[in-house]
Amino acid sequence: MVPRGLQFEMIRSELAEIVGDAHISTAETDRLVYATDWFWLPQMWLDRGQEPRKPDYIVRPGSAEEVSAVLKIANAYRIPVIPWGGGSGSQGGALSVFGGIILDMKRLNRVIEIDEKSLTVTAEAGINGKQLEWAVNEKGLMLPHYPASANCATLGGYLAPRGTGTISTKYGKAEDLVLRMQVVLPDGHILRTPIVPQHAAGPDFFRLFLGSEGTFGVITEATMQLDYQPEARLLRALLFDDLTQAIEAGRQIMTRRLDPFVIRLYDPRSTASRIRKILGYELQGAYMVIGFDGDPDLAALQEEKAMDIIGRFGARDLGREPGEAWWNHRYDFYYPPQSLKLPWMYGTTETVTTYDKIERLYYAEKRAVEEGFADWDIDFIGHFSHWFHWGVMVYTRFIIRNPPEDATEAVRLHNRVWNTAMTAVMNHGGMVNEHHGVGLKLSRYMQRQYGDAWPLLERIKKALDPNGIMNPGKVGFGF
Amino acid sequence: MESLIAATENCRYCLMCRHVAPVGHVMHDEALTPHGIALVVASQKRGLLTWNAESVAILYAEPDAGNCRAHCVTNQPLPAAIAAVRAQVAREGLAPTVAYELRDRLREQHSLFGTWQPASGRSRTVLFVGDEGHNLRPDSTAAALRLLEAAGIGAIPVGIGLSSGYFASSLGFPALAKSLASKCLDEIRAAGAGRVLVLSPQEQFTFRQLYPERLGVAWPDDVELADLSTVLTEAVNRRVLNIRSQPSPAAYVDPSHAVRVPERFDPVRLLCARLLGQPPSELFWRRERAHPVGSTALQFTRPDIAERLTRARLKDATARGAVTVICEEPATLHALEGHAEACGVTVVDLYQALAGALC
Ligand SMILES: Cc1cc2nc3c(=O)[nH]c(=O)nc-3n(C[C@H](O)[C@H](O)[C@H](O)COP(=O)(O)OP(=O)(O)OC[C@H]3O[C@@H](n4cnc5c(N)ncnc54)[C@H](O)[C@@H]3O)c2cc1C
Ligand code: SF4
Numbered sequence: 001m002v003p004r005g006l007q008f009e010m011i012r013s014e015l016a017e018i019v020g021d022a023h024i025s026t027a028e029t030d031r032l033v034y035a036t037d038w039f040w041l042p043q044m045w046l047d048r049g050q051e052p053r054k055p056d057y058i059v060r061p062g063s064a065e066e067v068s069a070v071l072k073i074a075n076a077y078r079i080p081v082i083p084w085g086g087g088s089g090s091q092g093g094a095l096s097v098f099g100g101i102i103l104d105m106k107r108l109n110r111v112i113e114i115d116e117k118s119l120t121v122t123a124e125a126g127i128n129g130k131q132l133e134w135a136v137n138e139k140g141l142m143l144p145h146y147p148a149s150a151n152c153a154t155l156g157g158y159l160a161p162r163g164t165g166t167i168s169t170k171y172g173k174a175e176d177l178v179l180r181m182q183v184v185l186p187d188g189h190i191l192r193t194p195i196v197p198q199h200a201a202g203p204d205f206f207r208l209f210l211g212s213e214g215t216f217g218v219i220t221e222a223t224m225q226l227d228y229q230p231e232a233r234l235l236r237a238l239l240f241d242d243l244t245q246a247i248e249a250g251r252q253i254m255t256r257r258l259d260p261f262v263i264r265l266y267d268p269r270s271t272a273s274r275i276r277k278i279l280g281y282e283l284q285g286a287y288m289v290i291g292f293d294g295d296p297d298l299a300a301l302q303e304e305k306a307m308d309i310i311g312r313f314g315a316r317d318l319g320r321e322p323g324e325a326w327w328n329h330r331y332d333f334y335y336p337p338q339s340l341k342l343p344w345m346y347g348t349t350e351t352v353t354t355y356d357k358i359e360r361l362y363y364a365e366k367r368a369v370e371e372g373f374a375d376w377d378i379d380f381i382g383h384f385s386h387w388f389h390w391g392v393m394v395y396t397r398f399i400i401r402n403p404p405e406d407a408t409e410a411v412r413l414h415n416r417v418w419n420t421a422m423t424a425v426m427n428h429g430g431m432v433n434e435h436h437g438v439g440l441k442l443s444r445y446m447q448r449q450y451g452d453a454w455p456l457l458e459r460i461k462k463a464l465d466p467n468g469i470m471n472p473g474k475v476g477f478g479f
Numbered sequence: 480m481e482s483l484i485a486a487t488e489n490c491r492y493c494l495m496c497r498h499v500a501p502v503g504h505v506m507h508d509e510a511l512t513p514h515g516i517a518l519v520v521a522s523q524k525r526g527l528l529t530w531n532a533e534s535v536a537i538l539y540a541e542p543d544a545g546n547c548r549a550h551c552v553t554n555q556p557l558p559a560a561i562a563a564v565r566a567q568v569a570r571e572g573l574a575p576t577v578a579y580e581l582r583d584r585l586r587e588q589h590s591l592f593g594t595w596q597p598a599s600g601r602s603r604t605v606l607f608v609g610d611e612g613h614n615l616r617p618d619s620t621a622a623a624l625r626l627l628e629a630a631g632i633g634a635i636p637v638g639i640g641l642s643s644g645y646f647a648s649s650l651g652f653p654a655l656a657k658s659l660a661s662k663c664l665d666e667i668r669a670a671g672a673g674r675v676l677v678l679s680p681q682e683q684f685t686f687r688q689l690y691p692e693r694l695g696v697a698w699p700d701d702v703e704l705a706d707l708s709t710v711l712t713e714a715v716n717r718r719v720l721n722i723r724s725q726p727s728p729a730a731y732v733d734p735s736h737a738v739r740v741p742e743r744f745d746p747v748r749l750l751c752a753r754l755l756g757q758p759p760s761e762l763f764w765r766r767e768r769a770h771p772v773g774s775t776a777l778q779f780t781r782p783d784i785a786e787r788l789t790r791a792r793l794k795d796a797t798a799r800g801a802v803t804v805i806c807e808e809p810a811t812l813h814a815l816e817g818h819a820e821a822c823g824v825t826v827v828d829l830y831q832a833l834a835g836a837l838c
Binding site: 032060150 | 489490492493494495496497498503504507508509510515518519521522525526527528533534537551552553555763768
């Protein structure tokens with residue numbers, strides 16, 4: 001935190017010289033708005049009328065060169081710099097926990113090139129996800145990263161925390177779609193990664209920046225793989241009596257490489273609550289939506305083969321309509337008042353592991369959370385939504401409808417629930433996170449998660465950012 | 480009022496209409512998005528902020544153009560909520576000075592942009608000309624009346640220079656808005672109208688939605704409300720209005736507030752196509768994602784933002800290779816023309832062009 005006074009003003013004027021006076025703000029109101037991203041804790045803190053930790057400066061650079069110049073100033077004065085895309089991250093990754101400079105990337109929003117031959121788009125990292133999608137749609141193409149936050153997140157925000165979208169099961173995570181990036185290192189050096197990521201010309205340093213959440217540098221531009229918009233999208237819904245059978249059906253579909261673009265499997269609790277609330281279906285069991293896309297004949301054949309497998313598990317075929325209804329309303333879950341919303345306490349403890357472990361992990365986490373917080377009448381729901389050849393991600397959530405009113409008590413309870421959930425996850429071979437990133441929220445679990453590999457990450461951090469200015473307090477790195 | 484303001488409690492942590500939020504898009508500032516403004520309101524309520532020049536400037540940076548609500552699955556009336564908060568702020572004397580100046584002008588003249596001429600005559604169909612239609616682009620209005628005549632639709636102008644109440648409501652003066660609403664309805668009743676045609680989606684929205692929702696004023700059940708471009712398109716389709724097409728490419732600019740009246744997207748394009756001999760080309764920011772250009776109080780409260788929005792539309796056109804843009808709505812045309820030359824773009828007034836191309 002930079003104390004107000006002469007030095008504060010000097011730094012402000014130096015920053016203004018770089019980006020122009022119109023693109024820097026130290027206004028109280030702006031600082032308050034940038035004091036929270038989509039992490040429950042800071043939102044609750046504000047909700048209870050508590051003074052938040054605010055950034056000192058909000059700076060909106062218009063080029064990689066401006067980013068570089070800002071980082072040089074930050075190094076000179078040892079001020080934290082926190083990249084900010086859409087502020088939609090749920091992990092507190094964009095919070096200025098030590099004050100400093102919020103680097104709002106949204107002015108860097110140009111589409112630089114759409115290559116219709118290689119099917120790529122190169123764009124600046126601050127571009128809004130939906131606007132980028134519209135731009136490529138005009139050429140009959142799509143960027144097959146469809147997170148529920150496309151309306152608000154940025155391209156850089158897709159990549160920095162290694163995000164995953166609804167159709168990742170076929171098309172991959174954001175990190176699988178990126179071919180090339182321009183990155184500004186903490187010391188201000190601007191670099192471009194090699195022209196393609198798949199080669200044998202040396203080590204893959206490219207991936208260092210994916211998942212570094214702004215702690216290793218600032219992504220200013222990215223080239224992403226596109227696809228043709230699918231001619232057909234075949235969706236249908238199924239109801240399994242039993243979650244175990246449903247997971248096994250999903251596993252068989254994936255390991256036989258039938259290539260669904262989505263398998264969304266709700267646990268019985270979510271089926272009874274979320275599916276009823278949003279889609280209006282009163283069902284008991286595990287609700288699954290499965291979809292195949294692309295060439296209509298191929299998609300139909302893949303669906304037929306998948307239905308053979310599903311048939312063996314005795315699932316009820318609910319037909320196309322409820323599958324399509326889910327597709328059309330899949331983001332309705334996120335609009336208030338339908339979304340999870342304060343004053344409730346909630347958190348998404350999503351995790352990923354291999355097929356041999358996933359079910360035990362899910363039940364272990366469920367039991368630990370439900371039993372540990374029974375006094376709080378905690379609700380634990382989940383869906384399995386991003387499937388790989390080797391395993392699956394489970395998007396588990398806890399909800400406490402009557403959390404403590406006192407903000408400090410609420411923080412304590414929140415952190416206890418998280419500790420319980422993450423301990424169960426790690427004890428059962430899961431990662432603390434599959435797509436939301438680490439941010440501030442999961443920082444404290446990183447050492448345990450990485451074990452003897454953690455010192456290597458610390459050494460890399462030290463080498464890249466000796467003054468520790470880049471997003472301190474996140475991803476397990478201190479200040 | 481309080482029930483409208485409650486929407487800010489929903490919006491304060493919702494980012495789902497960010498992609499269509501026009502001011503956020505041109506200013507790149509988190510505080511100037513639906514979420515940001517709602518969070519400012521919620522924070523003031525919780526004692527984390529006070530209303531002062533800086534926070535009020537944010538409150539008055541919302542355009543009241545309806546983009547957020549048009550994309551809101553749960554239909555949160557955020558623009559109405561912000562207008563209600565502005566009303567509280569204005570009552571406490573904390574609104575921007577310009578808001579009070581505009582209020583005084585509206586009180587005295589019933590018009591922001593010039594003068595109001597009370598209407599005379601009676602007709603079943605009337606054209607509500609409004610403040611911007613009469614005072615900013617009288618020639619467009621005259622052309623619109625000529626087109627109606629050519630289509631065999633006898634209509635007299637009402638609301639000539641009269642503000643509908645939209646600006647008063649938007650600026651935070653609901654009582655004044657209500658009195659302007661009464662004036663508008665009085666003129667409509669005095670003309671014996673059973674059908675009111677409007678030049679602008681702003682007025683259609685105001686009559687249809689703003690009156691009942693923000694002012695508690697019901698639009699009369701026995702008076703049909705229709706959009707002029709839609710009525711003219713029907714006349715063209717029925718071949719009672721015959722237009723000589725004048726082939727030339729142009730990009731269509733959806734007027735401000737168009738997102739609030741989505742049923743007019745197609746008819747007005749058909750009208751353009753009849754004139755141009757081909758469908759107009761489309762901007763990136765079109766139809767349900769169309770951004771406002773003029774016709775909001777931003778031109779007074781935050782002229783810097785209003786100018787950026789207008790220039791952004793012209794840049795949108797040039798980026799798509801258009802040198803001519805076409806639009807039918809007076810206030811949008813007025814705003815576009817203010818910057819067109821500097822951006823190397825020619826602006827075509829659809830109604831004037833159609834009137835000039837009557838067979
Ligand atoms: C309604 C909703 C639904 C969501 N659904 C999904 C989903 O389906 N899938 C998913 O993966 N996530 C989802 N999320 C989480 C979140 O949207 C994603 O993590 C998103 O990609 C973050 O993007 P952002 O631009 O908002 O980043 P921010 O929140 O601004 O930042 C996230 C982190 O990335 C860093 N960062 C941002 N930009 C850069 C940059 N250019 N260079 C370096 N570091 C940077 C920040 O410092 C921070 O640490 C959802 C969030 C919301 C609110
Ligand atoms: S208007 Fe709807 S979409 Fe926009 S912020 Fe409010 S709740 Fe979210």
